[in-house]
Amino acid sequence: MKLQNTTFKPGSKIRLKDFDTRTTSGTTKEKALAICEKNTTAIDELSYRLYAENTRALLLVFQGMDTAGKDGAIRHVMQGVDAQAAEVHPFKKPSSLELDHDFLWRIHQKVPARGNIGIFNRSHYEDVLVVRVHNLVPRKEWNSRYDRINDFEKLLTDSGITILKFFLHISKEEQRERLQSRLDNPNKRWKFSKADVAERKLWDDYQRAYTDAVNKCNTTQAPWHIVCADRKWHRNLIVSSTVRHTLEKMNPQYPSAEKDLEGVIVE
Ligand code: AMP
Ligand code: MG
Secondary structure: OOOOOOOOOOOOOOOHHHOOOOOOOOOOHHHHHHHHHHHHHHHHHHHHHHHHHOOOEEEEEEEEOOOOOHHHHHHHHHOOOOHHHEEEEEOOOOOHHHHOOOOOHHHHOOOOOOOOEEEEEOOHHHHHOHHHHOOOOOHHHHHOHHHHHHHHHHHHHHOOEEEEEEEEEOOHHHHHHHHHHHHHOOOOHHHOOHHHHHHHOOHHHHHHHHHHHHHHOOOOOOOEEEEEOOOHHHHHHHHHHHHHHHHHHHOOOOOOOOOOOOOOOOO
16 A cells, blocks of 8 residues: 655755645545554554663644544544553643743754653644744744754754654635634534634645745755644544554664673562
8 A cells, every 4th residue: 555655855946736635645535444453553662662672752743723633633543552661742832931032942942851752732833834934033034044943953852852742734615614613513512722723824824834835944854744634533543553563663672681681589
């Protein structure tokens, strides 16, 4: 099975309009669910080995428009991660203390420790997305952040952290349906805010900001993965397969045992 291509050579132009956000990667939901189940089992074992090895870390960054499925994708991938190795961090509007520091201050503190898998629900990219769209800082300031983000991510990868950045890509029509269903479903209404409707009016501005973020920060050390996400099962398939293959490539090992254990008897 040939899954949707998610990564692009650094420097090549990524155009968000070129993606078919409804793609199925030529597979069916049933087959995808079967693969996801195997991925979950594999991620469980690999994350436990990463935890035992205790020398490297994995950071998963989730970005996407409102309703793109960040919470859902995180819930799905977390099913597999060994609880001891897992850290999930949502990034909301910065507090006044956070605003009194540079934009990476709050992010750096949440970077996963050795042995762990850190999951960011939104991230430092908000500082070139919502901040840019709403002019929360002058253009000169946000425009300087792409280079700062690349330098920061280089620092992390040089310190033994593998970074996977997922942009969950949905269409404007899919967002309309999801927002409406949040309104219509009493159990989902808590997720709905009138502000979401106002943000939706800025769709094109956000797409432009995302286009710049994924192009300017698509580096060799920390490439972006563009995930076609109109179908939730397809989104989960791509995310869990990417996490699994990345962990397999990292191939974490159990530490070697203490010397001279031969003949030791536990009484
Ligand atoms: P949610 O993910 O729905 O809980 O919403 C979190 C909100 O926090 C979103 O509206 C984000 O745009 C906002 N947010 C996250 N990071 C920042 C930031 N650095 N500056 C301003 N708003 C932010
Ligand atoms: Mg929200």
